[in-house]
Amino acid sequence: MPNSITNSRFLSSEAGIDLLARSHFLNQETMDLQKKRALTQLRSKSSNLDKYMFLAWLRNTNVKLFYRIVIDELEEITPLIYTPTVGTACLEYSHIAPFLAPPGVPDGLFLSLNDLPHLTQIIRDYRPFPFDESLTPQITVITDGSRILGLGDLGVNGMGIPVGKLQLYTAAAGIDPRRTLPITLDTGTNNEKNLNDELYLGSRRKRAEDDEFYPFVDAVIKSLHDVYPNLLIQFEDFSSEHAFDLLEKYRDNTFCFNDDIQGTGAVILSGFMNAVHLVENDVPPTEHRLLFFGAGSAGVGVAKQLLDFFIREHDMDEEIAKKRVWLVDSRGLVTKDRGDKLAKHKIYFARDDNEGKQYKSLMDVINYVKPTALIGLSSQGGVFSANVIERMAELNKRPIIFPLSNPSVNAECTFEQAMIHSNNRVIFASGTGFPRYTDPQTGKVHVPGQGNNMYIFPGLGLGAILARPPIITDRQIFAASSALARSLTDEERSQELLYPSITRIRSVSAEIAAAVMVEAVREGFARDPEALKLCRGHLNELKNFKGPRWHSLIKYVQGHMWDPNTNDLMDENYFLGSRI
Numbered sequence: 237m238p239n240s241i242t243n244s245r246f247l248s249s250e251a252g253i254d255l256l257a258r259s260h261f262l263n264q265e266t267m268d269l270q271k272k273r274a275l276t277q278l279r280s281k282s283s284n285l286d287k288y289m290f291l292a293w294l295r296n297t298n299v300k301l302f303y304r305i306v307i308d309e310l311e312e313i314t315p316l317i318y319t320p321t322v323g324t325a326c327l328e329y330s331h332i333a334p335f336l337a338p339p340g341v342p343d344g345l346f347l348s349l350n351d352l353p354h355l356t357q358i359i360r361d362y363r364p365f366p367f368d369e370s371l372t373p374q375i376t377v378i379t380d381g382s383r384i385l386g387l388g389d390l391g392v393n394g395m396g397i398p399v400g401k402l403q404l405y406t407a408a409a410g411i412d413p414r415r416t417l418p419i420t421l422d423t424g425t426n427n428e429k430n431l432n433d434e435l436y437l438g439s440r441r442k443r444a445e446d447d448e449f450y451p452f453v454d455a456v457i458k459s460l461h462d463v464y465p466n467l468l469i470q471f472e473d474f475s476s477e478h479a480f481d482l483l484e485k486y487r488d489n490t491f492c493f494n495d496d497i498q499g500t501g502a503v504i505l506s507g508f509m510n511a512v513h514l515v516e517n518d519v520p521p522t523e524h525r526l527l528f529f530g531a532g533s534a535g536v537g538v539a540k541q542l543l544d545f546f547i548r549e550h551d552m553d554e555e556i557a558k559k560r561v562w563l564v565d566s567r568g569l570v571t572k573d574r575g576d577k578l579a580k581h582k583i584y585f586a587r588d589d590n591e592g593k594q595y596k597s598l599m600d601v602i603n604y605v606k607p608t609a610l611i612g613l614s615s616q617g618g619v620f621s622a623n624v625i626e627r628m629a630e631l632n633k634r635p636i637i638f639p640l641s642n643p644s645v646n647a648e649c650t651f652e653q654a655m656i657h658s659n660n661r662v663i664f665a666s667g668t669g670f671p672r673y674t675d676p677q678t679g680k681v682h683v684p685g686q687g688n689n690m691y692i693f694p695g696l697g698l699g700a701i702l703a704r705p706p707i708i709t710d711r712q713i714f715a716a717s718s719a720l721a722r723s724l725t726d727e728e729r730s731q732e733l734l735y736p737s738i739t740r741i742r743s744v745s746a747e748i749a750a751a752v753m754v755e756a757v758r759e760g761f762a763r764d765p766e767a768l769k770l771c772r773g774h775l776n777e778l779k780n781f782k783g784p785r786w787h788s789l790i791k792y793v794q795g796h797m798w799d800p801n802t803n804d805l806m807d808e809n810y811f812l813g814s815r816i
């Protein structure tokens with residue numbers, strides 16, 4: 237729409253900082269023009285942290301413009317609102333928080349142990365921006381900040397993660413931003429730097445012990461569902477022991493999933509299935525030998541999910557499939573007779589065929605296991621050295637190497653290193669995106685894969701919200717993973733990509749969501765009447781994920797995805813200027 241306000245009016249409003257006039261002025265401008273102005277500002281900032289702060293402010297004042305930019309410029313913006321920059325923002329969170337939003341606009345909901353008696357009231361009273369009384373939250377991402385990316389215990393500074401993940405729910409899967417709820421639990425921190433920082437925003441106490449921690453989480457979950465009975469809960473970046481325990485406790489009775497265990501498992505299964513196709517002339521699918529460097533929530537979560545490849549896709553017995561997996565932790569190869577007490581989550585994969593020998597260094601383990609795939613989830617930046625990559629390339633015509641730790645400084649190797657030391661033969665995916673690599677000899681440009689759960693959780697969450705099963709099952713997660721693997725276009729396959737281009741993430745998320753809905757209906761868990769109408773009785777047609785019914789389902793999903801251009805003008809729920 238053309239601007240109907242004169243320049244002189246604009247100048248006088250600028251001079252007088254007349255926000256009302258300015259908001260009126262912006263209300264009249266086209267989204268394209270506003271976008272141009274905002275992108276010019278954004279690109280003029282020199283550091284990524286400044287860009288993060290600029291974007292946070294934009295989100296907390298002009299939601300539609302923010303999401304228009306994120307959706308249109310996903311490749312440029314995702315690394316600024318998510319990994320790697322969100323890692324820097326979390327490290328600095330207590331120093332920058334007041335400058336991310338105008339006074340009175342919360343970045344997310346903090347719940348501390350002191351809030352225990354009033355949780356329900358606090359949750360009910362929380363007013364996010366944008367806010368609409370008639371729209372209740374559909375999804376929360378909740379952390380306690382105890383293992384933020386590969387950066388360790390950051391306490392309440394971890395808030396950047398729920399905020400960042402929920403932005404991707406909106407950008408990638410069209411969850412209405414008014415229906416997202418970022419939560420950080422403040423149960424203390426063991427991070428001395430934070431405890432000694434006078435600017436630290438959280439409770440200045442050590443982390444609560446389990447006898448205080450678990451009842452608190454219980455009370456939070458109960459209060460959340462008292463206030464919002466249909467809320468989907470995504471557990472994120474809890475330390476591994478708690479992550480596994482919470483999942484075990486809630487997975488069969490609560491509408492929830494753990495992103496680090498299940499979301500990461502699903503995304504890597506999907507990339508692995510595509511990698512297996514690329515090497516099937518050299519390695520029969522059931523002969524893969526998977527070495528996991530890192531045996532925490534992500535390592536074991538991915539290892540468990542990859543078993544589905546052998547069990548569901550290749551009909552292998554679970555005990556035999558399990559033998560295709562080797563775990564390494566900070567003490568070396570995980571074996572039953574290593575002599576230390578193994579954490580619960582490692583026992584399932586602990587080897588008993590090592591004939592009493594223990595293998596400590598990564599190179600020793602590689603020489604012993606002779607893996608076809610090396611998967612890094614250790615947060616140990618650079619540990620896949622030139623020697624390691626070269627050895628993988630000696631053992632395999634096309635070595636599969638996935639340095640998945642975040643952010644980039646924690647990645648076990650870079651794409652460039654993997655390409656150079658494998659003579660360009662590597663099949664690669666990293667947790668945080670790396671730049672493309674240009675072969676200096678041929679000038680050929682190689683595109684790295686990004687194996688990050690951001691390809692899964694938005695679509696999985698959207699599908700679950702639309703189907704409304706009471707719980708998220710392994711089958712729904714497998715359906716999400718398979719849908720992602722299927723989503724590659726012919727062109728992407730010909731470029732040997734493992735994941736679709738991020739620019740297509742909204743349509744990919746719609747396909748994932750539809751596949752999750754079909755599975756929830758097939759299992760008999762879906763409760764949403766529309767989902768049942770669209771799928772029940774048609775499961776035979778829908779199981780091939782094509783044809784008219786499948787396309788109607790995709791259309792239905794897309795019809796439920798919020799888009800910032802729904803109304804080209806700002807309206808007051810989305811634009812803080814008009815509230816001032």
Ligand SMILES: NC(=O)C1=CN([C@@H]2O[C@H](COP(=O)(O)OP(=O)(O)OC[C@H]3O[C@@H](n4cnc5c(N)ncnc54)[C@H](O)[C@@H]3O)[C@@H](O)[C@H]2O)C=CC1
Pocket residue numbers: 383384385386387475476495496500503529530531532533534535564565566567568613614615616640641642643646666667668687688689690
């Ligand atoms: N790409 C993705 O989508 C995702 C990536 N991640 C990343 O995975 C990493 C690990 O996450 P969690 O498993 O939750 O953390 P964690 O801290 O529980 O696990 C780390 C594991 O690495 C092992 N480790 C540490 N130092 C080692 C060393 N020097 N040698 C061998 N092993 C060593 C530890 O023993 C532990 O088993 C993080 O960097 C996180 O950002 C996590 C979730 C999703």
Ligand SMILES: CC(=O)C(=O)O
Pocket residue numbers: 384385386473495496641642667688689
């Ligand atoms: C990506 C993610 O969830 C993590 O690094 O923890």
Ligand SMILES: [Mg+2]
Pocket residue numbers: 385472473495496
């Ligand atoms: Mg995570």
